[in-house]
Amino acid sequence: MNNLTIAMVGSGGTGVVTAGEMLLRAAAKLGLYGVLRKTFGPQIRGGESAAIVRLGSEIVTNLSGSVDLLLVLDWSNFQRFADEIPVTESTILIEDKAAGKYPANLPQPQQTLTLDFLGLAKTLGSGHSNLALLGYVTGWLGCTAEITELAIRHRLQKHPQETIELAITVALGGTQLQLEQPIPLKPVLPLPTHASGVNNEQNLWVANGNQLTGLGALEAGIRFVAAYPITPASDVLEWIAGEIESVGGHLVQAEDELAAVNMAIGAGFGGVPAMTATSGPGMALMSEAMGLAVASETPLVVVDVMRGGPSTGIPTKNEQSDFNLAVYGLHGDAPHVVLSSLSISDCHFTAGWAAEIASERQSLVIVLSDQFLGQSSQIMPPTASTGFSANTEQAILAQGEAGEPAPYFRYLDTDSGISPLALPGQPDGMFTADGLEHNAAAIPSPKAADHQQQLAKRLRKLDSLVESPHWAEVHGQGSLLLICWGSLYQVSLEAQTQLRAKGIDISVMGIRLLSPLPLEKIKQAMGQARQTLVIEQNQQGQFAHYLGSFDSQGLGPDQLSFHQYCRPGPALFSPVEIVAQVEKLIDTGMSSC
């Protein structure tokens, strides 16, 4: 075991999530890798909450599905986390004396230690048992006092000095307690060599996917963002709001999603790369205007950070059930691009790519991220610059070439399907963009020939995308091919590692380009594998249906044949769950959805 999962559970404002954030940062300073997942009850404030921190000496991108060390400050409503924090006989439990009654229907863990964190905090003049707990854990992990202190200072930077100093005192009290009443488990992580001090050499980041989506977008040149808050997408927008002005752009808080998407379209029409971010209910509202972006060929990026559906559903939990809406949810024949982010850090890359495609193809690009990727913080090496650019260099070509204004065909039927685009301000390019069907000269037309020309052009301009090397990440060479997308990719890679340990080699494909689908490449990979398993986190197997829909078409010998495993949220997929599905498939040749 070179990684370790620690869950801290509290209630009534005990601050376990704050402690989790400090723990992650302390671990980063120690040179460890890790992921933090926060989870809350329905209350806005003061309700039960939990922080799950998984640490490792190598990159950690997802959760394991199990908990090694469970720290509980309050047992009430613990059952809310039953789906996410399984207690087994092998769990090591540390509970606060004041945590209340151990839940009746929970198995007894391997070892239990009851400590007086609250008492300790009170002795030191504070009510914050969470900080005592934090120091207890960081001490156990081998953090120096300096590291614990730095982590606290970072998290509390906006608080009064007094509060910060007291917090440090309480935490260090916890570290002291750990020496007296140690955890009956050694941290099994091979700690980095500089574990005795602060890690200054390795320049690690702590970031979540939503922030990295923002970074990818701004680095690629997005300079206009329209926002309407929605969980779990708000922090894409909030991160951008804090940064976009410094790069000369603007974020507008719109009155609703209809306004947000249309504002972004307006900016895009003006030649300023534009984006909006939302979640399922908001994207549903954007459907009509997304169709306008398609028909008027206006660049537009829409990020959907998926949550549980349908309707308001389960707003704070993970699911991959907006696939259908993203791929098929426009009226009319409306070809557009759908991408999926394949990891927390890949949110950066995919957002950048989306911005570039939207601009280069004058098209709508939907990015499917999800609640896990978006809201989980990860310790990671800085993501590389993506190099993507949304600069609209495809503005009209021949302008002035002939010495006088050439006739301008905004929607010219070119080989590539991409027509020369003029921007307001260019004297030779005046036209009226239109969601009404039009001819090449942008004049409204209901003629069959114009309609077919424009439909074909809009479809064709996306064709060559499937040649992009970014279409997917493929890892390994096995006789079984595991196909997935979104946050399941990293979990699948871990399952791959676990399977290899059992002597089973699989290859894992995480598809970044969901639409247009790189069918040939997928077929090729499927052809090399003996079996294919498609997994996804929704009830109906939406992606699998989509993949299957490309079958029968050619009626050729290369019919697609694959197995599938799907189930809805809110519980995250775990590597073990995927391993079990692969083994079941290998054993029986069967699988179900």
Next chain:
Amino acid sequence: MNNLTIAMVGSGGTGVVTAGEMLLRAAAKLGLYGVLRKTFGPQIRGGESAAIVRLGSEIVTNLSGSVDLLLVLDWSNFQRFADEIPVTESTILIEDKAAGKYPANLPQPQQTLTLDFLGLAKTLGSGHSNLALLGYVTGWLGCTAEITELAIRHRLQKHPQETIELAITVALGGTQLQLEQPIPLKPVLPLPTHASGVNNEQNLWVANGNQLTGLGALEAGIRFVAAYPITPASDVLEWIAGEIESVGGHLVQAEDELAAVNMAIGAGFGGVPAMTATSGPGMALMSEAMGLAVASETPLVVVDVMRGGPSTGIPTKNEQSDFNLAVYGLHGDAPHVVLSSLSISDCHFTAGWAAEIASERQSLVIVLSDQFLGQSSQIMPPTASTGFSANTEQAILAQGEAGEPAPYFRYLDTDSGISPLALPGQPDGMFTADGLEHNAAAIPSPKAADHQQQLAKRLRKLDSLVESPHWAEVHGQGSLLLICWGSLYQVSLEAQTQLRAKGIDISVMGIRLLSPLPLEKIKQAMGQARQTLVIEQNQQGQFAHYLGSFDSQGLGPDQLSFHQYCRPGPALFSPVEIVAQVEKLIDTGMSSC
């Protein structure tokens, strides 16, 4: 030839569409069958327009794709109708003297007659050459003066008496002219025996699909309709507006589609069967709230009268390109029902069935009609009562049984998936309907077990629908199976007849239940056929993809294999076009989309 297509083309308010309506009614009174299709230029008033009337001695449900007799009052902008009114060497042309110049790039028709309709009208004190034309045609068809007169009176019933009398005079002048300068073609229709008088025996109707959708809805018990105007759905709403109060219901004109769909949901929650009708752009806006209907299990019928897309597209023309939006366009896993109307008269049946299903399954039912079905008028026998009923008899069952209020589980997980529904006013059934995920007792819950239970229940409750005898209309027994939906069904039946004449037997399946898909029944039919051809009127083959997506799933021996032919609007599919595709398939074994 037992049918005949007459096209009348005019411009600048010449009133050919009015003449077309009168002609259809006169034909009905004569005992003929027929269809009238109106088509307009982009202008709201006074622009070019055309009426295409196809008449027959047996039921006529669609157009033929060709024109036998072309009557032109104005040649300017004739090219606008090039897609719909093909002129060939065999066309017989009658033009008004004042019609202007014969279009340069048009083939010369078989015979041309230039007559002075305008002069005739003027002589009689009117400017309405269209009425002279009307009388000319009705006379040629064999209508008595009485029939022509009745048709005019009906159409002009809201006009001053004077206007009506003058109109009749002009029309009868046209009839007279026909005796002097006859059309060089005999009406080849075997006229009904009572052709010499008014048909009083046979109780025929003249109706369009939009009206019949309204009739089906009201007869099945829809008593609340929320409306926002949109072409080509407005006349569903307008017809209902004129009738719904008389049956004790209400129609509300809403401020937008978001309001319309939510109003209908509110009424449905109150136990009053409710509906709204719209077209692609409006349905896109309804996506979010349709998801609410699914999650809260509120009965709701949404009729989408499809037009050309994407975006504003081609609002007045036919296309079947909202299939994807209807089937897949909700966020989250949101099972619902999608039906398609299979003919003008079937709009009645399908709307009724939709109302019954929505109520009986507490579900969202989308009905896909299309511009052709919706806005084309047909002479038909009165449609039979559908017998469908949206009466919400599934309201809570056990109420009061125990002598005191029983605990009420609004979202009880039953075998059928249908839970007992209480309506406001019932003392024992109080609950809060919710789009948030909830447990069986309607209390919000983000738990995996509740989510899976409710998702499964909402999926399961639609399962048995595929057993309904109404799932499709299947006609004939051939080695080739032609699968279609919507307005293509009737065209396919005519293609079937034409093919039979050539010695080729095919079977035609018009699918009424698009989702959930009656897969087993389709497979069975496909199993019996040697080849299957799926046809539809959109660019991307949306239905074919959907059908194909059910392949690979079972990995069984019964993989779906079919050919497809698809193309977008605005031009209507013709029987000849389908015949050609079938022959091509038989010849080469190949087909393309």
Next chain:
Amino acid sequence: MLSAKQYKSGVKPIWCPGCGHFAVLNAITKAFAALEQAPEDAVLVSGIGCSSRLPAYINSYGFHGVHGRALPVAAGLKVARPDLNVIAMGGDGDGFSIGGNHFLHASRRNVDIVYIVMDNEVYGMTKGQASPTTPASWEHSKLTPHGPEVRPFQPCAIALASGASFIARGYSGDPNGLAHMLFEAVQHPGFAFIQVLSQCPTFCPEQKQWKETVHLEEVCTDDPVKAAAFLHGDDGLSKGIFYRQPRPTWPVEHPDTQPTNLRKSFEI
């Protein structure tokens, strides 16, 4: 006859301690007791937000819809089922931001429903972003780090301009006053709008000041010109019933409507 308490459903509110929405809940139960409301004949319809969770906490029927659409759901329900007492409710984000259009049109359509907006000048549920009523200089949301820099929305003035026939403003610090307004609003025929200053201690602790600044104004008038002059000069912190002018509600009944044969119009 039920006591105010008996109108509580027993479902535990998810609200933060000190949230103003508790007072609104209490005011509703009090008004229901005073109205002797049969629980099964009341329907509380809401959108999405902390405030919109309220219906589940009341012992009656409820509909917790989607964000911004409480009013159309409520209007559809009331038109279809005029026998019910339909009360729409939600937050300032729900009602004035995403739901703004329905607010305009409900005001002018005048269906006989009550609409309570729990206005805390913030998006509570999504963790503290500015709403339309947030002061222009409020810098506490990361989404608008310089403050929204937009003139706040004036709900009562807009309700008036849109044609609302009953306009009032209550305050969560005065649940009895609010219960009284609600009592009046339910009895008012037509669309009755109550803006409630309902504090959000979690994201707007500064709203504690309301205790000092909210002031009663006895200005109730039936003259739109007077009401307009008052509301356009108002500081937004006055409370009271400001305007009350009953006018015909929608739908208008047409007593001469005859049952007809639906099929008649198709006959040739």
Next chain:
Amino acid sequence: MLSAKQYKSGVKPIWCPGCGHFAVLNAITKAFAALEQAPEDAVLVSGIGCSSRLPAYINSYGFHGVHGRALPVAAGLKVARPDLNVIAMGGDGDGFSIGGNHFLHASRRNVDIVYIVMDNEVYGMTKGQASPTTPASWEHSKLTPHGPEVRPFQPCAIALASGASFIARGYSGDPNGLAHMLFEAVQHPGFAFIQVLSQCPTFCPEQKQWKETVHLEEVCTDDPVKAAAFLHGDDGLSKGIFYRQPRPTWPVEHPDTQPTNLRKSFEI
């Protein structure tokens, strides 16, 4: 310098003979000539409706969007490209029915754009249904056979209550007056709203009467209370610039904004 005529694109309007929208088209070209507008620097943004077809008829850039969303498209464009002269336009259905929410929020947000609503009190394009401004008793639409029976929407009063800083009403029978208003509106910093009584002879022939009933009112004020009193008593047929009170436009520039390293915040 271009003449008014040179601002016409040459695309033939689809409008009916006598349609009021022709006058609006002419007023725009006149105002552009007076403003010496560089055609390539103007963008006309519209929704869907007869009126919304206008952009294609002007020699400039145009964006013909979807129904009801002209204002957000225009606002996004103007914020992104402050160098452009952005004019949003559409019909009463587009702007006050489906687009009502954007009207409210554009009024209060005060982005520097002009918004022209060609108000013919009807949905022209969809063949004559009632719009929000249709008289309650207008019985000519099959969709509302008894008339809408709803109090008409009062665009100027609502604009005022929402915070619009320039409010005017013009008339298609007076294109010169309208051109003048538009000239002023373009020069007004912030959101400038012009309601144009623009007749639809096809569906509302009774609007010919406007020639007699529309009257000029010289009441322009910068006092919202005065403007409110006037607009709440107004008959809807007065024309003139009613209100004009420049206030800071959005976005507010923050001159102290420094270029930062976007990646800084992620470092541990």
